[in-house]
Amino acid sequence: MAEGPEGGQALLFLTDDQLRKGIEAMFFAYRGFTADPDRILAELAYGRAHHRAVHFIGRRPGTTVNNLLSVLGVTKQSLNRVLRTLIEDGLVTSEIGRTDKRERNLYLTNEGRALEQRLSDAQRDRMRAAYRAAGPEAVAGFRQVLEAMMDDDLHRHYHEMKDVKV
Amino acid sequence: MAEGPEGGQALLFLTDDQLRKGIEAMFFAYRGFTADPDRILAELAYGRAHHRAVHFIGRRPGTTVNNLLSVLGVTKQSLNRVLRTLIEDGLVTSEIGRTDKRERNLYLTNEGRALEQRLSDAQRDRMRAAYRAAGPEAVAGFRQVLEAMMDDDLHRHYHEMKDVKV
DNA sequence: CTTGGAATGTCAACAACACTGACGTATTGT
DNA sequence: ACAATACGTCAGTGTTGTTGACATTCCAAG
Numbered sequence: 001m002a003e004g005p006e007g008g009q010a011l012l013f014l015t016d017d018q019l020r021k022g023i024e025a026m027f028f029a030y031r032g033f034t035a036d037p038d039r040i041l042a043e044l045a046y047g048r049a050h051h052r053a054v055h056f057i058g059r060r061p062g063t064t065v066n067n068l069l070s071v072l073g074v075t076k077q078s079l080n081r082v083l084r085t086l087i088e089d090g091l092v093t094s095e096i097g098r099t100d101k102r103e104r105n106l107y108l109t110n111e112g113r114a115l116e117q118r119l120s121d122a123q124r125d126r127m128r129a130a131y132r133a134a135g136p137e138a139v140a141g142f143r144q145v146l147e148a149m150m151d152d153d154l155h156r157h158y159h160e161m162k163d164v165k166v
Numbered sequence: 167m168a169e170g171p172e173g174g175q176a177l178l179f180l181t182d183d184q185l186r187k188g189i190e191a192m193f194f195a196y197r198g199f200t201a202d203p204d205r206i207l208a209e210l211a212y213g214r215a216h217h218r219a220v221h222f223i224g225r226r227p228g229t230t231v232n233n234l235l236s237v238l239g240v241t242k243q244s245l246n247r248v249l250r251t252l253i254e255d256g257l258v259t260s261e262i263g264r265t266d267k268r269e270r271n272l273y274l275t276n277e278g279r280a281l282e283q284r285l286s287d288a289q290r291d292r293m294r295a296a297y298r299a300a301g302p303e304a305v306a307g308f309r310q311v312l313e314a315m316m317d318d319d320l321h322r323h324y325h326e327m328k329d330v331k332v
Numbered sequence: 333c334t335t336g337g338a339a340t341g342t343c344a345a346c347a348a349c350a351c352t353g354a355c356g357t358a359t360t361g362t
Numbered sequence: 363a364c365a366a367t368a369c370g371t372c373a374g375t376g377t378t379g380t381t382g383a384c385a386t387t388c389c390a391a392g
Contacts, residue, residue: 019290028320029312102368130314136179141307146195148296154194268340
């Protein structure tokens with residue numbers, strides 16, 4: 001159905017070699033992407049799981065455990081282990097829901113916000129350098145390809161993150 | 167040197183919000199990026215580490231353990247466990263180095279090549295779809311930003327992978 | 333030639349973090 | 363009352379990372 005480009009010219013960028021380079025670029029870039037926060041987390045005996053939790057709680061203060069679960073794509077047992085340590089360490093608070101008392105609304109404490117900021121800053125610094133080096137048009141393309149690469153349900157979460165309701 | 171853009175317009179894409187979106191896009195996209203191979207690997211009781219090993223051995227037949235180590239960025243002990251199972255399962259062969267008997271040259275067997283192909287195909291399919299949806303210019307930008315995001319040493323490995331010496 | 337150090341790779345034990353499965357509790361809604 | 367939902371927890375397992383200890387091989391200094 002509407003195959004589109006027929007000639008060789010338009011398909012040049014879809015050769016196996018081009019695709020392979022893209023795959024390897026994703027692999028190496030993701031390592032760089034996580035390197036700076038990982039160093040900070042290692043000092044504190046935390047891992048990437050803690051980073052992700054703190055990030056998305058910071059993005060959506062008051063989010064429920066269930067919502068966080070589907071965004072992160074892990075099991076509740078796995079998330080619970082992380083949340084427990086964050087709450088014990090005073091970085092996150094868990095409040096019983098006002099309308100539905102079964103739910104728990106999650107918030108960052110001041111200390112939690114401080115860590116989130118520190119991790120964000122490190123990651124943003126690298127992202128900023130990459131953006132600056134590549135230029136605005138490259139950034140637009142970057143975002144387009146990444147969006148097209150997401151699964152549908154992840155895509156949904158990604159867009160839900162856009163309209164922040166603080 | 168040559169700082170370039172000074173005004174607000176050219177720096178719009180460097181706002182914290184833009185950077186945050188880029189960060190979340192990387193997070194969600196990487197999940198999609200690994201989803202298809204992960205499904206295949208789960209059937210075979212393998213993990214991503216096996217995928218990475220098989221991929222880079224396939225890229226550089228005869229590579230040594232040490233070289234693979236620095237590309238993958240893990241400890242030799244961690245890699246060894248993965249290599250052992252791959253060798254036991256007949257996907258990889260390890261040959262004692264000809265010039266230096268301390269080294270081991272790694273090769274894929276036919277069975278190993280078959281798995282590599284199967285994983286590659288799955289990952290390439292998604293990459294191809296994303297490339298096709300985003301268009302050639304977006305792809306160029308995508309690659310530019312990813313390259314700028316890598317650590318220097320990873321960047322080196324990335325480029326070394328370009329000149330294949332089969 | 334021998335000896336000591338460096339390089340390469342292997343084995344063992346441990347920690348982090350994901351998973352499944354089962355169960356308990358409180359709350360909601362029919 | 364009853365079923366479904368939201369959350370937490372205990373137990374067990376697997377992958378993947380880590381450090382520590384050790385065997386083998388190479389090479390160069392004495």
